[in-house]
Amino acid sequence: MSKRYGSVVDVLQSMELPADQKKRQADYIKARQLSRLLTVMRSQKNMSQKQAAEKLGWSQGRISKLETKEDRAVSVGDLLDYSNALDLEMSIVFLPRGMKIVDRIKIYALEMVKLLQRLVKLSKGDDGMEQAVHRFHDECLNNLISLVGDSQKSMCIKPRKELTVIGPSQVGQMIEEEDADLAHA
């Protein structure tokens, strides 16, 4: 069975090519993550470039160029127009450089709590809404436990070996037993 890779850059890294060439090619691929995301989002919406172009009043060529542009050359205006065409809301997030994954998870968890608090505030004074928001909290809790549990289950942790602890009193007893066995022999 041949080796399986999770990305094209991983395939490239596995090849016996000059290091500088591999780097240039990997950089080319990595420099287009944002424009690539646009293509993926459009495909998820089951929309062709032509349909997106019609919605935006652009030519198909302009869409095609945007979807292969270097990320540095993509303008915020283009992103806003594109997200409108896909009926998506765009938000920009700035995070501290080199932030750990665990800290990111904590940020998202806090963001979720903030949104839940907004729902609580909005529902105040309306019995029906309060009931619904209360039920939604249950739903969130169950889903979260199930999702985090699934992620944990996907890990293959080896069972820990049991530790044998022997204290001085047991050692003394063991020596006595051994001596007695030798005496009998």
Added chain:
Amino acid sequence: MWGIEQYTGFENQYKKFVKKHENEASATLSNLQTYFEVLKETNNVQMANQQPFIHPEPEGMVAIDQRGAKIEKKPGKLKATRLYVYATVVNQTLYLLGIGDKDSQKQDIETCRSKVKRIKKEV
């Protein structure tokens, strides 16, 4: 979960191609990554095959072109490139079959076609 596999002979063919046409190869690999991400996110080969850089080929394989490549030295002198791949949802694998230009297209398609037939038997 989707993964990429290089089918027998792909790496050697790629190494030969990239020596002469690095810009085209980089753009084609970038389009390949886009194709792969659409596959991963939609799990829909038909949807992935609708991308403008995709050309349908026999046996369900497709060819990815160099669209979007940088034109640095000689404008308009980019070599029309075809990277042949075959995606199957059965084992969620994207097979890299071969790469070449228009001059070798006929031969490349024949070679890759027989590779796809073998893959279909193996999967």
